[in-house]
Amino acid sequence: MSFYTFARALVKQVLTPLYRIEVSGVEHIPKEGAVIICANHISNLDSPVVGITCPRPVHFMAKEELFRTPIVKQLVSRLHAFPVRRGMGDREALRTGLALLKEKHVLGLFPEGTRSKDGKLKKGLAGAGFFALRSDAVVVPCAIVGPYRIGKKLKVVYGAPIDFTPWRERKASADEVTAVIMEHIQKLLHAHQ
Template identity: 30%
Template sequence: MPEPAPLPDPCVRNAHWRTIQFLLQNVFSFWLRYRARGLDHLPPHGGALFVINHQSFLDPLLVGLPLRRPVSYLAREDLFRVPVIGWILRNTYVMPINRDAASTSSLREAIRRLQHGFYVGIFPEGTRTETGQISPLKPGFLLLLRRTEVPIIPVGIAGAFQAYPKGRWLPWPGTVRVVFGEPLSRDDLQKFSRDQEAELLAYVRRRMLDCQAAAERWRTER
């Protein structure tokens, strides 16, 4: 097996990331009245794993937009073959994953990036919501929770589903809020044995629901 390529500095955004971030900060602030809070919960150095609810195709952009460090995401392998989109993914730290197979190599790469100091973002529902609510979580990501000691940050997005649900070609104007929650307690996580997978998934989902509810209250407040 060939050695993996050396990783870049996890605290430095490359030119592609900075350009996309600059353009979208202006567009989303106007079109989606975008705001984020809870950034004080993120470590300034070292890795962190973001567990994010999945409302729309915009979600990776919405989470990365306010950060001064890049986020490395997992994305469907077939997206890398799409013109333009594939080029963007390859140049913005995204890792391919085959959702139809046990992609242990992708999870190993995610662990490597976390240990190297990257922020890594995952969507444990596995696909975008069709109702706006957080669906039951898939268990594949639990390996990342158990194999790394980085902070686990729940992230809640509200308003992206209303602006850009499945089946819509372009996002409508709206109000989008993102809330970064407090890290999951390592003591709480260690209480769950390997036989308590369902209970651990429910615990992580509750923390994600708390963040989404906070984002929704913020989005609708007058």
């Protein structure tokens, strides 16, 4: 058993009853091939929650600061996270993300880039659109419907994949594609709040 599988099972045992996690739409996640899961960001627990509700291992970008301490770096790396320098176009992080998609992995993204303080969906950053345009990955929108309160139900909803073939063909901008992703996340939030 890999460390990721062990950690995922352990975290699932703790978080699922604690937040009464209810998952729907898992059937929208392809069983194989490159996938980008794009979710709203309301808590530090979003990454583990997507990680335990997605049936496939998920690779996340994580803020570079987490990789500065050797023990934490080793832990988050074994949990399939890789560093990103926020607030600038981090080419190394973009290359890593594209390489993972080329290898047919699942990439988990929070297009807002940082947590929403009020729980409302913010404007997405161009990174999500960049990955959608530069890869042949299936993009699956995800809504985390909170708040995170012990004993109160937390919903994780995976939506139908978005086909970006037309956008790729007409060479749409990354910002335009990110906006489409955010619209899909917003629709899921409206439908399940």
